[in-house]
Amino acid sequence: MLSTLALLASEGEPSPLKPHTSELIVGLVAFTLLFLFLRAKVFPMFEKAYADRTSAIEGGIERAEKAQAEAQAALEQYRAQLAEARNEAARIRDEAREQGKAIVDQLTAEARETAARITARGEEQLVAERQQVVTQLRGEIGRIAVELAERVVGESLADDERQKRVVDRFLAELEAAPAGSGETR
């Protein structure tokens, strides 16, 4: 190699292997400045763009996942609410049915009670009135009968004891007799 170089040099041909000092310096300076400039002004911007892009994509995915989770949660919530509402409605229906039944039962019982009370009072009244009528009639009939008998027999039955016995017997007969014959005087 060296001999070739020497040969080239001796022939006046410049050697392509011999670096020129000025070229070394100019190249080195240009390269160093280029490197410093690109490192300071250009490459950080590209890296930032890469990072932004990555975060934008990741952020998008994250947002989408979050939205999906939210939608899922909302769906679950709606389903739960719907189920709850259905249960509630069923419960309310049942309650209403029970309440209605209870009201009907209560009213029926009340009505029955009222009817019974009215009936009982009516009966009592009837009994009392009848008793009163009977008592009144008993006195009246007695007097009328005695009067009648006095008139018929023409004799005064002064003796109260006997008179009372006669009346009782008469009344017993009267009671035993059918109602129709009693009317006739």
Next chain:
Amino acid sequence: MSFPLAADGEGFNSPGPRDFEFPGIFGHDSFFTKPMLIVLLGSLLVAVLFYLAARRAQTVPGKGQFAGESVYGFVRNSIALDAIGHEGLKYVPYLATLFSFIAVLNLSGIIPFLQFPATSRIAIPLFLAIISWAIYNAIGIRRQGLVGYFKNMMFPPGIPWPVYILLAPIELFSTFFVRPITLALRLTFNMFAGHLVLLLFVLGGEYLVFDKGGIVGVLAGSVSLFGSIVLTFFEGFVQLLQAYVFTLLTALYIGGALADEH
């Protein structure tokens, strides 16, 4: 570029290393030459394009941002993360600068009016290789300690000991000398050879058509000129590929230095 090569009818001068030497732009002996202009223009272009792409970087990228991010993301995901792993993120700024710098200076070989790959000047790949070399060695020493770094490098575990006699010096030589030199030379001479072949096709075609003339000359020269167009596309592919290779190898060396086991 105009070369007074095929003039005076004195036959065809094949292009050679002297076509890679340029006179100073401001006076013949001034230090500032065309390759340096290309280096400065290329660096400026990379800086401006990237700056415009990143100026209003947004979550949803525009066209410019998308293009810038594609280049950056290619180095970041396909080179740094693949070759180094998640620790590679720290070295993406260097690797991305390296890739775009080399790619643009390579592509200057097929850009009209520039038409010279600045990376075919060995100074450019050389200092890049030296930076990469310094970075991966520094990382290895910081990560594994000075002794540990050399021990892991020269005596990787799991190998029968007699092999070390052969392996240790080879590994040492490879890591410290061969790697930076091959990095620099691979890039330099891929660009050098590509440019030389393009020159040969273009200048040869020109010579055949205009100086040699005749039916044979015109036909052969046309084929040569047409071939130069095809070669230009191929050259573009090689230029991008070599930028990728340089960056990928740097990433692999960094990854190797970071790994505790060899």
